[in-house]
Amino acid sequence: MYVDIHSALALISGILILIRPALLNYIIALYLILIGILGIVK
Numbered sequence: 001m002y003v004d005i006h007s008a009l010a011l012i013s014g015i016l017i018l019i020r021p022a023l024l025n026y027i028i029a030l031y032l033i034l035i036g037i038l039g040i041v042k
Contacts, residue, residue: 013027
């Protein structure tokens with residue numbers, strides 16, 4: 001089964017934000033950094 005890495009990151013980020021809303025800024029920052037790195041590497 002193939003899972004798009006962007007979809008998986010978005011799902012995990014959303015779940016973490018629901019569990020710990022205080023982590024919102026950090027999760028968004030990490031998400032954007034990972035998406036940027038993946039975009040450069042591809």
